[in-house]
Amino acid sequence: MATYQELSKFLADVDRRAFKYAMFAVQDEDTALDIVQDAMLKLAEKYSDKPLAELPLLFQRILQNQIRDYFRRQKVRSMWTTLLSAFTSKDDDQDERDPLEVLEAESSSMAFAAPEEQLNRERVLAVVEEGLHRLPARQREAFLLRYWEEMDVSQTAQAMGCSEGSVKTHCSRATHAMADWLRSKGVEL
DSSP states (O other): OOOHHHHHHHHHHHHHHHHHHHHHHHOOHHHHHHHHHHHHHHHHHHHTTSOGGGHHHHHHHHHHHHHHHHHHHHHHHHHHHHHHHTTSOTTSOOOOOOTTOOOOOOOGGGTTSOHHHHHHHHHHHHHHHHHHHHSOHHHHHHHIIIIISOOOHHHHHHHHTSOHHHHHHHHHHHHHHHHHHHHHTTOOO
């Protein structure tokens, strides 16, 4: 059973990465923040009695389910919005969103870097983020869980609800796509 301090530390440690993960999925900062907060609340309310070792997988599953729930709700809202939009005039102001909004990278380690080094890191990070956005959803999910969250294949398969072979396939395809993308943008790592 995780103590209150252990649960708080776990949530503080996973906060930024979970937010980035949700941002990649939903492409909206406010929605991503809501999803992460809901996932953290659900973990604290329903699973605080679980051992600390089980929390990472539980949290990933809860976060993914929150993201799926968001898309399900959006699908229903979209259907109703489409149906009801037939009754509005074309002169009404539409809420416009910029789909290309990108989350700024903040890193305390970059605060003391030389300006040129900091600029290069920011450029590479922007290219990597753009490449991640271009990946299909399941490939992006597998890639982020394996290489960003540092889960092994079985943990990733469990979190994604698929076989280990599917995880390996998604990761391989995502890795090759990201390598091609980075090469095409002149990034050598």
